[in-house]
Amino acid sequence: MARAVSDVADENSVQLLALSIRPDSARHARVAPVAVRLTLDADLEGLVGLLRDLEGADVLFAIRELLIERGEAEPERLRAELLIEALAFVDRPSVDTPTQVHRIRWRR
Numbered sequence: 195m196a197r198a199v200s201d202v203a204d205e206n207s208v209q210l211l212a213l214s215i216r217p218d219s220a221r222h223a224r225v226a227p228v229a230v231r232l233t234l235d236a237d238l239e240g241l242v243g244l245l246r247d248l249e250g251a252d253v254l255f256a257i258r259e260l261l262i263e264r265g266e267a268e269p270e271r272l273r274a275e276l277l278i279e280a281l282a283f284v285d286r287p288s289v290d291t292p293t294q295v296h297r298i299r300w301r302r
Contacts (some may be wrong), residue, residue, distance in 0.1 A: 206243035228282045254276040255280050
């Protein structure tokens, strides 16, 4: 998930300042909720493009938090923090299967 978000940021000329992954320990079968927190620097066009591409992605992202501040040194630059959640597929532990099937013999 972090790689997909990073790729979308690159495509929109958004500079990632920080990215942290927060896996959720509550697994449900083969999926687990995962959250990514981003801090980024972008112009308005890049930020809007990032949000548009995340919402339209094949992966179902949910933007839970969005905080936008104007840059101090460059007012046309924006600093934003996002919390993005998604479901990630996890591998199930393999189950040991018997290598041979033993026949049951009935006594008469």
